[in-house]
Amino acid sequence: DAGVTQSPTHLIKTRGQHVTLRCSPISGHKSVSWYQQVLGQGPQFIFQYYEKEERGRGNFPDRFSARQFPNYSSELNVNALLLGDSALYLCASSRTGVHEQYFGPGTRLTVT
Amino acid sequence: AQSVTQLDSHVSVSEGTPVLLRCNYSSSYSPSLFWYVQHPNKGLQLLLKYTSAATLVKGINGFEAEFKKSETSFHLTKPSAHMSDAAEYFCVVSDRYSGGYQKVTFGTGTKLQVIP
Numbered sequence: 136d137a138g139v140t141q142s143p144t145h146l147i148k149t150r151g152q153h154v155t156l157r158c159s160p161i162s163g164h165k166s167v168s169w170y171q172q173v174l175g176q177g178p179q180f181i182f183q184y185y186e187k188e189e190r191g192r193g194n195f196p197d198r199f200s201a202r203q204f205p206n207y208s209s210e211l212n213v214n215a216l217l218l219g220d221s222a223l224y225l226c227a228s229s230r231t232g233v234h235e236q237y238f239g240p241g242t243r244l245t246v247t
Numbered sequence: 248a249q250s251v252t253q254l255d256s257h258v259s260v261s262e263g264t265p266v267l268l269r270c271n272y273s274s275s276y277s278p279s280l281f282w283y284v285q286h287p288n289k290g291l292q293l294l295l296k297y298t299s300a301a302t303l304v305k306g307i308n309g310f311e312a313e314f315k316k317s318e319t320s321f322h323l324t325k326p327s328a329h330m331s332d333a334a335e336y337f338c339v340v341s342d343r344y345s346g347g348y349q350k351v352t353f354g355t356g357t358k359l360q361v362i363p
Contacts, residue, residue: 176355176356177337177353177355177356178291178337178353179353180350180351180352180353183349183351190348190349191348191349191351192348192350193350193351225290227291235293235296236293238283238290238291238292239290240289240290241290
């Protein structure tokens with residue numbers, strides 16, 4: 136089975152722009168979570184979706200939003216990009232909830 | 248409040264000697280606890296999980312962890328380090344709240360160096 140896939144792998148944006156990151160979970164997994172990992176730090180929880188409903192939210196501003204589609208894939212949107220948004224964005228999927236999460240390779244976002 | 252403290256940012260061991268990576272947590276509920284490993288330029292991989300069953304949890308690659316509620320600890324151990332164990336290790340706590348909401352917190356990570 137294919138693992139969690141994320142696109143794009145790398146992205147360069149300018150301050151103030153908007154970005155959309157995409158994630159496809161493992162087949163059969165209905166939950167997707169998003170994390171931000173700044174260089175040298177542990178991942179920070181952003182959102183968790185299960186069955187297309189938000190089930191968890193970390194301490195991120197409203198510039199960050201997400202949604203999950205009927206096929207359980209997900210998008211993370213970030214508006215009004217700041218330099219501090221530069222990070223590796225990780226997507227993880229699981230059958231239900233946050234147990235046994237499987238992580239994708241991440242999208243490296245650079246904001247200039 | 249939910250938090251995770253990994254007590255050592257770097258741990259260095261000789262190949263073949265025991266590994267101990269320390270983790271303390273704070274949770275208002277009955278948490279689930281996990282250890283993940285991240286090798287350089289690779290994705291995060293689940294090592295083991297505790298979800299209110301046996302307090303001694305065995306994971307992959309010979310790792311295990313013991314949940315000690317009285318000490319709010321979930322330390323990761325391995326009897327004999329291998330060169331391939333060199334990586335960054337993250338302790339993770341997960342709480343479920345009313346309404347089916349969940350929150351996850353990663354520790355800041357411990358970099359394990361294995362000396363030949």
